[in-house]
Amino acid sequence: MDERELRAWLRLSRLELQPRTAAALVQRFGGPEAVFEASEAELESVEQLTAQGRAKVLEPMPAAVERDLQLLDELGVTLIPITASNYPEKLKEIYDPPVVLYVRGCLTESDKLAVAIVGSRRATMYGLSVAGRISRDLAGRGLTIVSGGARGIDTAAHKGALVAGGRTIAFLGCGVDVIYPAENRKLFEAIAESGAVISEFPFGAPPEPWRFPPRNRLISGISMGVLICQSPEASGALITAGYAAEQGRDVYAVPGNVDDERNRGCHGLIKDGAKLVESAEDILQELGIDGGDDAPRQLSLPIESLSDERERTIASLLSLEPMLVDEIIxxxxxxxxxxxxxxxILEMKGVVKRVPGNAYVRAL
Structure with missing residues (x-):
């Protein structure tokens, strides 16, 4: 792609037209450069393009496009248009694929075997532990883990894949240069090094609420299936599950405590036919993927390997549900x-983990 065409794609992206409208323009005129060379009368022939959209196309090239060119180089971002051979095939299958993707990191052939893991931002330790464990085990079997980079379950899913030395992809609801949430800066850097941080939005696009639902269609769209791990009845995770169903992707859900409203969305999905998942094996079997004889990597020290009897006794009392120190005593x-x-000592060995409230859980 030469610089002139790259500018045109960046300019088209900056218009933030509906994806199907932008795609119709490219198809009608044969490329992004031709779109901006078209007359108003020619633009009127594109039914999907509103009068407001035509006005946007006819405006002079914004100065931000030149800055965008610099940012691509400075941040190591690759712009992948829908016409490119390395544009993800699964995304081309969805109803409204983005005309461009901003990618920090890289996409590989192995990403065709991808599973999304999403859930509540206000997850419990149980939810975080299960999401991390399943992500770790799937990534250890060679699957790419996809999520949205948000707090809670998304973060646990990305970290689980990274701990396993696997690949993970984060789709953002803002520009790929915008760090949101701010505390995930180092996480996004790690993801870009061993996977990809992706956005369909132009540089500088803020994390406005309206951007996240359309972002969710990409999380499900690029994946073979979507696992919902802890979700209340009204949540972005359920929006992702809805997109997955529309796109013909598998939907899985992790059950939880029936008294915790953060599990009601998952329980509703299971009642509606989603696959109940307790481990990575459940997903591998559903996808028809042979897990092989090798067990997923055990990342925490097995209890049996502890030489001290007191350590074995205390470690055996703990699970993924927090236990107060007084109860352990x-x-x-x-x-x-x-x-x-x-x-x-157990925490130093990576066998247990301290959590808020003077309590402990087994480490992954």
Whole structure:
């Protein structure tokens, strides 16, 4: 792609037209450059283009396009138009694929085997642990993990894939140069190094609420299936599940505590026919992928390998649900100082993890 064509794609992206409208323009005139060379009368022949849209196309090239060219180079971002051979095939199949993708990192052939994991931003430790574990195990089997880079389940999913040394893709509801949420800056850098951070929105696009639902169609669109891990009845994760169903993708859901409203969305999906998932194996079987004889990588130290009996006893009491220190003391029968010291040792070994409220859980 020469610089003139690249400018035209960037300019078309800056108009933020509906994806099907932008695609209709490119198809009608044969390319982005020709779109901006068309007369008003010629533009009127494109039914999807409104009068407001025509006015946008006829405006002079914005100065921001030159800055966009610089940012592509400065940030190491690749612009992939829908006409390019490396544009994801699965995204071309959806109703309204973006005309361009801004990609930090790279897409590979292996990303054709992708599963999305999404869920609540206000996830419990249980939800975070399950999402991380399933992500880790799927990535360990060679699948790419797709999510939205948000707090909560999305972050756990990305981290699980990275811990396994696998690939993960984050679709953003803002410009690819905008770090949102801010605390995930280092996470996005890690994702770009071993996968891709992607947006359909132009540089500088803020994380406005209206951008996230359309972003969700890309998370499901590029994937073979979508796992919902902890979701209330009204959430963006359920929007993603809806897109997945419309796109003919598999929908999976993780069950949880029936008294926690953050699980009601998942339970509703299961009642409606979504596959109940407890482990990565459930998803692999549903996709018809042979997991092979090798078990997923065990990243935390197995209890059996602990040489100290007190460590084994305390570790065996813990699960993915937080347990208060007082309860650990009561159930173990050990003195409080001994329990405190043993928990510290177990945390250093990566067997347990401390969580808010003076409680502990088993580490992944």
């Amino acid at each position: 009561e159930k173990s029968g050990f003195p409080a100082p001994m329990v405190a010291g043993t928990l510290t």
